[in-house]
Amino acid sequence: MSASVPASVSSSRSLKIxxxxxxxxxxxxxxxxxxQGHSLRATSRTDYSQLCADMGIAFxxxxxxxxxxxxxxxxxxxxxxxxxxxxxxxxxxxLKQPALFVDVLSVKEYARDTLLQVLPEDSxxxxxxxxxxxxxxxxxxxxxxxxxxxxxxxxxxxxxxFLKIFEIEGCRMLEMSCTEHDExxxxxxxxxxxxxxxxxxxxxxxxxxxxxxxxxxVQLRKNTESxxxxxxxxxxxxxxxxxxxxxxxxxxxxxxxHKLLKRNDEEQEVNQ
Amino acid sequence: MSASVPASVSSSRSLKIxxxxxxxxxxxxxxxxxxQGHSLRATSRTDYSQLCADMGIAFxxxxxxxxxxxxxxxxxxxxxxxxxxxxxxxxxxxLKQPALFVDVLSVKEYARDTLLQVLPEDSxxxxxxxxxxxxxxxxxxxxxxxxxxxxxxxxxxxxxxFLKIFEIEGCRMLEMSCTEHDExxxxxxxxxxxxxxxxxxxxxxxxxxxxxxxxxxVQLRKNTESxxxxxxxxxxxxxxxxxxxxxxxxxxxxxxxHKLLKRNDEEQEVNQ
Ligand SMILES: NC(=O)c1ccc[n+]([C@@H]2O[C@H](COP(=O)([O-])OP(=O)(O)OC[C@H]3O[C@@H](n4cnc5c(N)ncnc54)[C@H](OP(=O)(O)O)[C@@H]3O)[C@@H](O)[C@H]2O)c1
Ligand SMILES: NC(=O)c1ccc[n+]([C@@H]2O[C@H](COP(=O)([O-])OP(=O)(O)OC[C@H]3O[C@@H](n4cnc5c(N)ncnc54)[C@H](OP(=O)(O)O)[C@@H]3O)[C@@H](O)[C@H]2O)c1
Numbered sequence: 001m002s003a004s005v006p007a008s009v010s011s012s013r014s015l016k017i018x019x020x021x022x023x024x025x026x027x028x029x030x031x032x033x034x035x036q037g038h039s040l041r042a043t044s045r046t047d048y049s050q051l052c053a054d055m056g057i058a059f060x061x062x063x064x065x066x067x068x069x070x071x072x073x074x075x076x077x078x079x080x081x082x083x084x085x086x087x088x089x090x091x092x093x094x095l096k097q098p099a100l101f102v103d104v105l106s107v108k109e110y111a112r113d114t115l116l117q118v119l120p121e122d123s124x125x126x127x128x129x130x131x132x133x134x135x136x137x138x139x140x141x142x143x144x145x146x147x148x149x150x151x152x153x154x155x156x157x158x159x160x161x162f163l164k165i166f167e168i169e170g171c172r173m174l175e176m177s178c179t180e181h182d183e184x185x186x187x188x189x190x191x192x193x194x195x196x197x198x199x200x201x202x203x204x205x206x207x208x209x210x211x212x213x214x215x216x217x218v219q220l221r222k223n224t225e226s227x228x229x230x231x232x233x234x235x236x237x238x239x240x241x242x243x244x245x246x247x248x249x250x251x252x253x254x255x256x257x258h259k260l261l262k263r264n265d266e267e268q269e270v271n272q
Numbered sequence: 273m274s275a276s277v278p279a280s281v282s283s284s285r286s287l288k289i290x291x292x293x294x295x296x297x298x299x300x301x302x303x304x305x306x307x308q309g310h311s312l313r314a315t316s317r318t319d320y321s322q323l324c325a326d327m328g329i330a331f332x333x334x335x336x337x338x339x340x341x342x343x344x345x346x347x348x349x350x351x352x353x354x355x356x357x358x359x360x361x362x363x364x365x366x367l368k369q370p371a372l373f374v375d376v377l378s379v380k381e382y383a384r385d386t387l388l389q390v391l392p393e394d395s396x397x398x399x400x401x402x403x404x405x406x407x408x409x410x411x412x413x414x415x416x417x418x419x420x421x422x423x424x425x426x427x428x429x430x431x432x433x434f435l436k437i438f439e440i441e442g443c444r445m446l447e448m449s450c451t452e453h454d455e456x457x458x459x460x461x462x463x464x465x466x467x468x469x470x471x472x473x474x475x476x477x478x479x480x481x482x483x484x485x486x487x488x489x490v491q492l493r494k495n496t497e498s499x500x501x502x503x504x505x506x507x508x509x510x511x512x513x514x515x516x517x518x519x520x521x522x523x524x525x526x527x528x529x530h531k532l533l534k535r536n537d538e539e540q541e542v543n544q
Contacts, residue, residue: 198524208417253522
């Protein structure tokens with residue numbers, strides 16, 4: 001893939017990137033970062049030392065040692081629900097110099113506000129949301145959406161070196177405010193996860209007479225289930241626009257049911 | 273495409289096929305039937321004489337003349353909701369010899385029962401449901417599902433010549449009872465249309481930060497809207513399993529909402 005990369009984006013500086021929360025999503029991101037030649041280190045609640053050793057990543061059980069390890073970028077990849085607790089338990093005094101903190105959470109106002117409350121004033125903050133995951137990004141990241149907001153950036157060079165990771169892979173780079181993101185994501189991503197989870201509750205399965213449309217729903221169920229329920233809950237609990245969306249959703253369903261039952265009654269009448 | 277057709281299925285006899293109800297779906301089927309060399313004629317509530325002339329199809333405003341026109345097959349393609357009225361108004365005494373009646377309605381027990389009630393005893397009955405339409409079948413019918421039940425077939429040769437139309441195009445031919453079809457279709461096709469219509473009510477639109485999953489839902493909305501609301505209502509009103517499915521659907525949504533709000537409350541408590 002690198003053969004088709006324009007010269008301007010291929011000359012990204014090699015970064016020392018520290019990962020906080022080495023779950024499914026950051027493992028997925030890490031593979032591409034390593035491929036691009038960045039140097040990774042990680043810390044997490046769970047002990048990932050073996051997996052990290054296999055991937056060529058330094059794993060730190062001790063968060064203070066992790067923070068002291070001279071990171072250019074510290075990438076926050078914990079679940080939405082654990083963000084506040086994880087950040088508030090970090091001994092930031094162990095930082096030897098200011099770093100760029102980047103988060104990849106699927107909700108953005110909440111991530112921005114928490115980072116600004118908790119981080120030392122001299123650290124830079126870049127809020128991002130790669131709008132893809134291990135399933136949709138398994139054949140590469142070309143033309144997949146990457147949202148970001150430069151919330152507090154003084155070291156421009158480190159920030160743009162980090163963004164280049166996604167540019168190089170061909171992502172559609174979308175700079176927008178965290179608020180704008182949350183409003184759009186409630187109407188798109190949260191709705192999609194809600195329908196996916198709903199299809200799980202319905203326990204839908206392939207039948208011998210599937211239509212193409214139904215096949216797409218079976219796939220949506222499968223993809224949604226590959227994410228944690230924590231992620232889905234986080235999309236709801238920490239995006240203020242999602243609350244309204246759930247109400248809209250119920251309202252739309254009631255309206256549709258009403259139309260259908262009305263049509264049903266009309267038919268009964270005609271046939272009496 | 274015909275180059276890859278095995279000899280056994282390519283030798284289909286040319287049929288005289290009369291179409292009742294020349295709407296979107298039968299126009300779509302007609303194109304392939306003409307391509308295969310069958311001779312078509314049609315009747316419909318609306319005057320399609322111009323369109324039919326352009327396609328090389330004889331159009332009859334007079335249903336008695338249509339019935340008298342020596343059809344091997346009479347294919348019923350009206351909406352689900354108008355089936356009973358359309359059939360009951362047809363002067364079957366105008367038939368000069370028994371024909372094979374085929375229906376393509378998306379609900380099957382109701383179509384079977386109505387055909388058996390209304391048609392002359394000496395006509396054959398084949399109930400079918402091509403599980404695709406102008407959207408999903410626009411690049412050909414290969415590997416698309418075609419359900420059928422030989423409800424009352426004495427003239428085997430005409431029946432298998434008709435089925436060959438779909439075999440030749442590469443459909444997956446699925447012989448099953450109308451009851452089995454309706455049970456499976458309520459859980460798959462009716463559910464898909466309900467979600468598609470629900471997405472219309474929500475008025476979902478592409479955003480600059482679509483995920484792949486959301487893109488699939490925007491497509492589902494579009495495809496569902498290309499069908500009439502009559503078709504959707506028919507799927508509900510005349511499939512007895514769909515009634516239960518709508519209840520399951522509401523129940524599943526309530527269960528999901530409950531899980532989400534419970535998780536929300538737990539988070540509020542932890543953070544107090
Ligand atoms: N999956 C995706 O497609 C996707 C796409 C874009 C953005 N994101 C975002 O990326 C982040 C990670 O997502 P994910 O898919 O890996 O799954 P997730 O369930 O949202 O998060 C899992 C991560 O959170 C950590 N974690 C969970 N509870 C914790 C706690 N109580 N204390 C400390 N750490 C805790 C886990 O640590 P351990 O592994 O050490 O247990 C793991 O690293 C989320 O913020 C999500 O919104 C995900
Ligand atoms: N669309 C699909 O993808 C698809 C796939 C498989 C099976 N089917 C089945 O195929 C049939 C036709 O579907 P469709 O998509 O064309 O749309 P539809 O809205 O279900 O049916 C339209 C047809 O019904 C006729 N019709 C409607 N109301 C009538 C009335 N009161 N009196 C007489 N005729 C009436 C229309 O006649 P005029 O055009 O003359 O007004 C037109 O031919 C349906 O039974 C449907 O379940 C559709």
